[in-house]
Amino acid sequence: MWPEHFPSDCPPENAKNAFGEVYRLINHDSPSPDDFCSWREENRNKQCPEGMTECQICGISVFTDKADADRVIKRIPRFRRAKPALGQLTAELGVILHTPSRLSQSHHTWWIPFGAEPWAIFQIVDVNE
Template sequence: MTYSKHFPDNCPPSESDIASGEFYRFIKKAHERPHQKDFISWRQEFSDKECPTGLSECQACGVSIYSSLDDAKNLSLRIPRFKNMKIAKALLSDGLGRIKHTPSRNGKSHHTWWIPEDSEPCKVFELIDANQEDSTKT
């Protein structure tokens, strides 16, 4: 897999896993379906800024996803910027990059996902009605 040239050396990290499993991602509410721009990393969005405290340059090159719908729902209730977003779900599989479990104070199921160049993650994710989804998975 080929990753963006802006990724630092050894990124994704060797201790990351092949992207696999069911995950959730926040999507801008204005969209009727996920768009490619919903999968832009912090580093792509803020190329001229230093990484926030506690975030490595490699992690800044990935995007946040959650393995628990309950975590995503709780974030949307507690954190203002997530209140105005929708939740999308995908089943990730081989060929969709690498992931690493990177729990945060805001979500124990948080993962960082490094998306290969020329991928179209917007075609894998679909918007869900979080209130209708089975949230028993962790």
């Protein structure tokens, strides 16, 4: 069910079935597979960043509050050109865990099962809405 690169204890036991509306920051004009790669998938040969677990970096970041997604776009330089996309998660799309950060109380980590196509359920939303 999970990609090969996930550690054996990942996703964590306290993660819940994916559900509800979430925002994902994407880099293309419409959501694509490249917008749903984890840090680990993008950095296969790098060491896990300090303060993170291997399991965390196998998940992707999403937000339940659009204001938090917008805040990240405005405050973190590597996201300045990102666009918020909205999707409705269901249990078939994996599991999710609330992982608030200093910048975003609505931050969640989402672990996507092997073979899922999450980009198909996301639509870019207007930053001014």
